[in-house]
Amino acid sequence: MAGNLPRPYRSVGNRDGSGKRREVSTDQPNPRAAPRQPLIGPTRTGPVPTRGPETNVRDTTKDLLIAIAGGAFDQHERVLEILKSAFAGQDGIVDPPSSVTRLTVEGVIRDAEAGDLLTAETRKDPAPPGETSEGDIVGCLFTKVEEDADGPLLYAYHLAVDPAYQGHGIGHRLFDTVTALAAARQIRRLQIMSRIELKELHAFFTGMGFRQVGTFTHDGYEQPTSLRFEKQL
Numbered sequence: 745m746a747g748n749l750p751r752p753y754r755s756v757g758n759r760d761g762s763g764k765r766r767e768v769s770t771d772q773p774n775p776r777a778a779p780r781q782p783l784i785g786p787t788r789t790g791p792v793p794t795r796g797p798e799t800n801v802r803d804t805t806k807d808l809l810i811a812i813a814g815g816a817f818d819q820h821e822r823v824l825e826i827l828k829s830a831f832a833g834q835d836g837i838v839d840p841p842s843s844v845t846r847l848t849v850e851g852v853i854r855d856a857e858a859g860d861l862l863t864a865e866t867r868k869d870p871a872p873p874g875e876t877s878e879g880d881i882v883g884c885l886f887t888k889v890e891e892d893a894d895g896p897l898l899y900a901y902h903l904a905v906d907p908a909y910q911g912h913g914i915g916h917r918l919f920d921t922v923t924a925l926a927a928a929r930q931i932r933r934l935q936i937m938s939r940i941e942l943k944e945l946h947a948f949f950t951g952m953g954f955r956q957v958g959t960f961t962h963d964g965y966e967q968p969t970s971l972r973f974e975k976q977l
């Protein structure tokens with residue numbers, strides 16, 4: 745797939761046989777780079793907050809930056825574009841249609857404010873200290889803290905990687921960062937839902953250590969329409 749990426753979507757990196765990423769730079773200027781929050785702060789005890797400085801977790805390599813969108817983030821339209829293009833592949837497959845088909849930029853902003861929005865961004869070069877790297881946002885994942893009978897959990901949703909960048913490990917990297925985010929908040933469980941029809945996606949989640957813990961049935965349907973997966977941290 746990496747050889748077929750259309751411009752401006754160049755491969756952002758790949759793993760060779762050793763499991764390491766190879767360095768592949770993008771060559772497009774990016775007018776959309778936005779300031780990011782600083783690195784992770786100290787962990788804390790007490791009630792689990794929905795947001796806060798302790799959530800400042802990020803995963804940085806030369807070719808990809810995964811960060812929590814901070815207050816200065818202004819690329820919600822790009823996030824919506826990624827969601828729409830990534831979920832378009834499910835049109836006609838999942839029933840009922842994904843909520844992403846009805847999602848608006850206002851909805852993206854609302855969801856980002858209700859919890860945390862993680863973005864994966866290509867990096868042209870490592871940013872000098874104190875400066876922001878330039879790149880394109882190519883993936884996203886939203887999280888929010890929820891609670892059930894077993895205590896708090898971090899619910900992850902709207903996971904999407906730009907189709908031109910899929911299959912390069914970005915989805916895994918987003919989940920690695922969410923795991924760090926949960927750990928920083930002292931939350932021991934991650935959950936995500938997947939539509940029942942998407943068997944490859946179920947394998948993707950179980951491959952990352954999730955197991956099915958329940959089902960969900962949309963209003964008006966008699967059979968489960970989604971599976972709930974959980975990973976204990």
Ligand SMILES: CC(C)(COP(=O)(O)OP(=O)(O)OC[C@H]1O[C@@H](n2cnc3c(N)ncnc32)[C@H](O)[C@@H]1OP(=O)(O)O)[C@@H](O)C(=O)NCCC(=O)NCCS
Nearest residue numbers: 758759830903904905910911912913914915916937948951
């Ligand atoms: C699900 C989704 C986010 C995965 O993103 P991704 O970046 O392609 O995921 P990854 O590359 O980390 O892993 C996916 C597969 O790509 C392959 N892959 C991973 N790294 C790779 C690499 N460096 N080189 C080649 N292939 C690779 C693997 O087959 C991997 O599956 P595995 O779990 O068996 O290893 C993406 O397919 C997507 O946006 N789908 C549409 C939206 C969607 O369904 N969201 C989930 C709703 S719950």
